[in-house]
Amino acid sequence: MGVLVTIEGVDGAGKFTLSRKLTLAWEESGVDVVRIGFPRYGESVHADIAAEALAGEHGDLETSVNAMAVLFALDRSSAAAELVKLTRRHDVVILDRYVASNAAYSAARVHEDADGPMVEWVRALEFDRLMLPVPDAQVLLGVPVELAEERARTREQEDGSRIRDAYERDSGLQRRTAAVYAGLAEKQWMSPWHVVDGSPDGDLDPVQLAATLLNERSRGAGVTT
Ligand SMILES: Nc1ncnc2c1ncn2[C@@H]1O[C@H](COP(=O)(O)OP(=O)(O)OP(=O)(O)O)[C@@H](O)[C@H]1O
Ligand SMILES: Cc1cn([C@H]2C[C@H](O)[C@@H](COP(=O)(O)O)O2)c(=O)[nH]c1=O
Numbered sequence: 001m002g003v004l005v006t007i008e009g010v011d012g013a014g015k016f017t018l019s020r021k022l023t024l025a026w027e028e029s030g031v032d033v034v035r036i037g038f039p040r041y042g043e044s045v046h047a048d049i050a051a052e053a054l055a056g057e058h059g060d061l062e063t064s065v066n067a068m069a070v071l072f073a074l075d076r077s078s079a080a081a082e083l084v085k086l087t088r089r090h091d092v093v094i095l096d097r098y099v100a101s102n103a104a105y106s107a108a109r110v111h112e113d114a115d116g117p118m119v120e121w122v123r124a125l126e127f128d129r130l131m132l133p134v135p136d137a138q139v140l141l142g143v144p145v146e147l148a149e150e151r152a153r154t155r156e157q158e159d160g161s162r163i164r165d166a167y168e169r170d171s172g173l174q175r176r177t178a179a180v181y182a183g184l185a186e187k188q189w190m191s192p193w194h195v196v197d198g199s200p201d202g203d204l205d206p207v208q209l210a211a212t213l214l215n216e217r218s219r220g221a222g223v224t225t
Contacts, residue, residue, distance in 0.1 A: 001087055001088060001217065002032075002086075002087045002088070002089070002090045002091045002092050002093055002217070003087075003091070003092050003093070003136045003137065003213065003214060003216050003217040004083070004087050004093050004095070004133055004134075004135045004136050004137075005022075005092060005093070005094045005095070005135060005136060005137050005138075005139065005213050005216070006094075006095045006097070006098040006099075006100065006135045006137075006138045006139065007019050007022075007094065007095070007096050007097070007139045007141060008097065008098070008100045008101060008104070008138055008139065008140050008141065008181060009140060009141035009142065009143070009148070009181065009198070010143075010145060010148050010174050010177050010178050010181070011148060011149075011152050011164075011167060011168045011174060012147075012148035012149060012150075012151040012152030012155065012168070013141045013142075013143050013148045013151075013198060014141055014143065014148075014151065014198050015096050015097065015141055016037065016096055018139075018141055018196075018198065018204075018206065019035055019037075019094050019096045020035075021206035022094060022206050022209065022210045022213070023035050023094060024206075025206050025207045025209075025210035026091070026092055026210050026214070029210075029211075031091045031092055031210075031214065032090045032091045032092070033090060033091060033092040033093075033094060034086050034090045034092075034093050034094070035093075035094045035095075035096065036079070036083070036086075036093065036094075036095050036096070037095070037096035037097065038072070038075060038076060038079075038095060038096065038097045038098060038101070039051065039072060039075050039097070040075055040079060044074075044075040044078055044079070046071045046072070046074040046075040046078070047071070047072070047075040049061075049071055050068060050071040050072055050075070051165070053068065053071075054068075054165035054166045054167060055163070055165055055166075056166070062166055065106050065109045065110055065118075066106075066121075068106075069102050069105075069106045069122060069125075070125070072101070072102050073099075073102060073122075073125055073126050073130060074130075076098070076099065076126065076130070076132055077126075077130040077132065080130065080131065080132050080133065083095075083132070083133055084133055087133065091214070092213070092214065095135070098135060098138075099122065099123075099126045099127065099132060099135075099190075100138055100181070100184055100189065100190075102122045102126065103118070103119045103122040103123065103180070103184060103189070104177050104180040104181045104184060105167065105173070105177050105180075106118050106119075106121075106122055107119050107122075107180045108173055108176035108177040108179070108180050109173060109176075111176065112180075113179070113180060113183050114180050114182075114183025114184045114186070114187060114189065115183065115187075119180070119184070119189070123189075123190070127190070134190055134191055135190065135191050136191060136192075136216040136217050137191060137192050137193075137194060137213050137216040138184075138185075138189075138190070138191055138192070138193045138194070139193070139194045139195075139196060139209070139213070140181050140182070140184075140185045140193055140194070140195045140196070141196055141198045142178075142181075142182075142195055142196065142197055142198060142199075143197075143198040143199050143202075144199060145171070145174050145175050145178050147199060147200075148174065149168075149171065149174060152164055152168050182195075192216060194209065194212065194213070196209060
């Protein structure tokens with residue numbers, strides 16, 4: 001079995017960029033890696049409806065925290081069998097966002113923390129009911145929220161197809177989401193977490209991180225909730 005690794009963080013933190021650097025580092029050392037990003041826009045109707053809701057379509061759908069979370073969860077559910085298969089066939093499967101995104105954003109939307117009922121609801125829905133595979137390791141890419149917001153704004157100006165959605169425009173939500181993520185990492189929610197500093201003066205070394213993550217399966221992932 002390969003290692004199932006996730007990258008988590010607020011919007012604009014640099015998750016996609018980091019997942020590419022990690023993928024490159026693994027490939028350069030001969031590790032067989034596959035990368036998947038959630039939500040799976042263009043591949044999953046649930047993901048596309050969620051994106052449309054965040055862009056203002058579908059009436060009051062976006063106002064329901066649980067309905068949005070169920071859409072994101074169903075997107076993952078329809079990829080569950082494939083995830084298990086990929087983890088058997090490759091050394092590493094790296095996911096850009098996964099279940100912890102739903103836990104962090106949903107809890108933040110209802111002003112709860114990592115110990116609240118929303119995080120437990122997401123855990124029961126996705127891991128118990130939908131039986132999604134539990135990651136071997138989760139990486140929290142920490143950057144100051146102001147920097148992440150600035151990056152998302154710049155990306156919007158440079159790429160007309162990346163218009164900021166309702167969550168990205170909500171500074172309070174981004175701050176609360178960062179706090180819930182910190183709480184999930186602190187309690188090592190579901191699997192070991194690695195908190196890395198993605199700020200410009202941080203000491204993030206993708207090559208070193210890639211090596212550390214590769215060892216997670218052999219370390220034997222302990223599960224805490
Ligand atoms: N280390 C970095 N230094 C400078 N700019 C960066 C860095 N990492 C990412 N960026 C830039 O910040 C923007 C957001 O990065 P990226 O798309 O990787 O973030 P993300 O966390 O995947 O975003 P989202 O969750 O909103 O899709 C991009 O324009 C990217 O080029
Ligand atoms: C996967 C997932 C995502 N979200 C949130 C996080 C973002 O604000 C939006 C869209 O995701 P993207 O990475 O910016 O394309 O949705 C969420 O609340 N729950 C999830 O499971």
